Amino acid sequence: MLNFFSWALVKLEVTRTLRNKKFMFFSVIYPSVIYLLISGTRNTTDKVPHTDLTLQAFFMVSMASFGALTAVLMGNSERIAKEREKGWVRQLRLTPLPSRGYVLAKIASAAMVTLPCIVVVFLVAAVVKHVRMETWQWFALIGVIWAGSLVFAALGVAIGYIASGDAVRPITMIIYFALSILGGLWMPSATFPQWLQNISEWLPTHAYASLGQAVEMGGSPHAKDVAILCVYFLLFAGGAAWLYRKDTLKA
Amino acid sequence: MTTAATEATTARAAVVSFDQVSKAYGDVCAVDGLTLDLHPGETVALLGPNGAGKSSTLDLLLGLRTADSGTVRLFGASPQEAIAKGRVGAMLQTGGLMEDVTVEEIVRLVCDLHPRPYPVGDVLARAGIASIADRMVNKLSGGQEQRVRFALATAGANDLIVLDEPTTGMDVTARQAFWATMREQAEQGRTVLFATHYLEEADAIADRVLVLHKGRLLADGTAAEIKAKAGARRISFELEGAVDESSLRGLPFLSTLDISGNRVRIQSHNADATVHAVYALGLYPRELEVAGLGLEQAFVAITEAEEARTAC
Numbered sequence: 226m227l228n229f230f231s232w233a234l235v236k237l238e239v240t241r242t243l244r245n246k247k248f249m250f251f252s253v254i255y256p257s258v259i260y261l262l263i264s265g266t267r268n269t270t271d272k273v274p275h276t277d278l279t280l281q282a283f284f285m286v287s288m289a290s291f292g293a294l295t296a297v298l299m300g301n302s303e304r305i306a307k308e309r310e311k312g313w314v315r316q317l318r319l320t321p322l323p324s325r326g327y328v329l330a331k332i333a334s335a336a337m338v339t340l341p342c343i344v345v346v347f348l349v350a351a352v353v354k355h356v357r358m359e360t361w362q363w364f365a366l367i368g369v370i371w372a373g374s375l376v377f378a379a380l381g382v383a384i385g386y387i388a389s390g391d392a393v394r395p396i397t398m399i400i401y402f403a404l405s406i407l408g409g410l411w412m413p414s415a416t417f418p419q420w421l422q423n424i425s426e427w428l429p430t431h432a433y434a435s436l437g438q439a440v441e442m443g444g445s446p447h448a449k450d451v452a453i454l455c456v457y458f459l460l461f462a463g464g465a466a467w468l469y470r471k472d473t474l475k476a
Numbered sequence: 477m478t479t480a481a482t483e484a485t486t487a488r489a490a491v492v493s494f495d496q497v498s499k500a501y502g503d504v505c506a507v508d509g510l511t512l513d514l515h516p517g518e519t520v521a522l523l524g525p526n527g528a529g530k531s532s533t534l535d536l537l538l539g540l541r542t543a544d545s546g547t548v549r550l551f552g553a554s555p556q557e558a559i560a561k562g563r564v565g566a567m568l569q570t571g572g573l574m575e576d577v578t579v580e581e582i583v584r585l586v587c588d589l590h591p592r593p594y595p596v597g598d599v600l601a602r603a604g605i606a607s608i609a610d611r612m613v614n615k616l617s618g619g620q621e622q623r624v625r626f627a628l629a630t631a632g633a634n635d636l637i638v639l640d641e642p643t644t645g646m647d648v649t650a651r652q653a654f655w656a657t658m659r660e661q662a663e664q665g666r667t668v669l670f671a672t673h674y675l676e677e678a679d680a681i682a683d684r685v686l687v688l689h690k691g692r693l694l695a696d697g698t699a700a701e702i703k704a705k706a707g708a709r710r711i712s713f714e715l716e717g718a719v720d721e722s723s724l725r726g727l728p729f730l731s732t733l734d735i736s737g738n739r740v741r742i743q744s745h746n747a748d749a750t751v752h753a754v755y756a757l758g759l760y761p762r763e764l765e766v767a768g769l770g771l772e773q774a775f776v777a778i779t780e781a782e783e784a785r786t787a788c
Contacts, residue, residue, distance in 0.1 A: 231588065231589060233584070233585050233588035233589065234585060234588075234589070237574070237577060237581055237582075237585050240577070240581070241574070241575070241576035241577050244576050245576060308572070308574070308575075310572075311572030311573070311575070312568070312570045312571050312572030313571075313572040313573060313574050313575075314572075315540060315568060315570055315571055315572070316568070316571035316572060316573065316625070316628065318540065318559075319538060319540075319559060319564070319565075319566040319568070319571070319629075320559070320586055320589045320590070320628075321559060321560050321561065321562045321589055321590060321591060322589045323560065
């Protein structure tokens, strides 16, 4: 088991994340606030083009996805870059923990933050914006949005390895906004010009938002979206593990 | 057994084996054709001035960097394989600690990651940090952090312990306690390799000393052998009137000569013969002192001699 995964490291990573009260508070509250801001001024009966979803319902999934994305991407990349600079990663590389064990622990602990932030957006949407769905849909949505966030947690780890020091934040921001906007988390990608839609379709964020929307419309996620996310996950996680081994940054 | 098989056995017996290892950063050659073997149970000090390549050598040894040429083997395997098997414990100057966790939590983590861990309580006690087990790692002093690193390096039964400047930031008592623990480890048959700039530590603890200079191995032997190599004795005296340098240069067994005013300082391989020759020259040295060379002077003499040799 040790050669693949370390529960001890996952447990400790989760413990310390939960101890970081400021980070937890903003990660959990932030997507709900944005959700209220975006959906607050809209008419409650308007439908999003090409769907039969109300704006509130549409943005609920978008913002839960966006919030999960924010927490895992921003949280992971900066903390990892900082850990590399402090030399903790060097120290950890001198233990028998394999590189995939480190990457998996980082992804798993990031997932602990995303769960409350998804649930809080849903609560706000149901209570304040009166979004109604079948019971199975609520649970399925939490499940797919949670699972999908793992892809971006892996991306966060990889960025934490590519960038260092002052460069981490701007690089993360650029990737984060580009992915969020182009993937249609902020506005439905159906409103984009055709050439942009063609690009958007292949972005992990688009596939991620589609998972939730498919469930919201009473269906199951499209195989293509699931496949796209799986490929991105393997790419990001594999890249992160490779970079962990290659890392030669000196403190 | 064929010769090849014998060689293979010897290679497997070596704990650490460097074969013609070189590593350059840009134009700077940090490690230059280094070849050496460490054997089970040895306590080895790695000495060298700043920039001698000590840290680079340890990085290569631990697989944190890869050599440009040559091979590094630990227990007959790659450094990564040896570390994955939990055979190596290491304490680096650049090794940071995880934040937002307590001392006990971080030590427990590394124990959990080790295939042959010691009980967490024992590791804490041995490193002298049992009393600060509940403290947050980011609130420690430099010396306390250093002890936590030491605890991480000794969390399980390693066959090789690598320490880079381990006592930096420790006070005298902590330093003595540290080396007492290290001696225990060595007595259990572990190989200990440490880089230090406290030469008295190397003199007192190591049974083998490696002197590294500009990435090359200048000397390899016991502390006594290193001292002998540098010139065994220091002779110092004053002369009345003008000092005739050329006649002093002709003294037997002379390794270095230093004249400042009337004071003459000599390093000699055979102090008795040299002093005898001083009298034979008809000189009357005053305040004559003959003293053994410390490892520190030996070290300076060896690296300075090398500096002079490579300068021209």
